Amino acid sequence: MKNNEIFKMPNRYSVSGRSSTITAAVWKSIMPFKEPTIEQIEDCLATLGMSTENVHCAYCGAKNWSSWDHLFAVVKGKEYTGYVTDIFNLVPACSKCNSSKGNSNWKEWMKRGTGSSPASRVEKKRLDSLIRRLDAFVSKYDSENRRLDMKPFERDKEKLKKEKDSINKHLEAIQNSCDVLQRKIQDEYERQFTTP
């Protein structure tokens, strides 16, 4: 076994790297939320070929679903897309699919076959059937068009964006200070610690 197969260095931390998290959090904080009724949950599950007793990941079919994922991304290109958190834009997903999909178009991502997308893990026939179910879902509830026109809120959004950008500038300044101090501490580490 090679070194790089058994050892995995933890990622380096970064403060400024959190800026996209903040951007996403800001836009996710302004979108509407609507709790579904039990009838709506049952209806949506049936459309996806599932039932309340039998739920699986809508993207790869895995039994270990962990959350309901936005089918159409709420944040894309650092902007709020106008999509919402209601059951007609949510499908059960496993954590592997959830983190792999990100804000990609669901169908392109499912067929992509790179990274951890369903095409890389699920056989073609199963994949096609999962895609057909999702297509039926999108067309039944008009999910792709359940998107708010944000023009009336443009001024409010611009104000919010400025506030968000000022936070991100602070993060960059903090990152610079971190980098300077990290170099000093790294030097001290190299000086004090010998390799056994």
Ligand SMILES: [Zn+2]
């Ligand atoms: Zn999955």
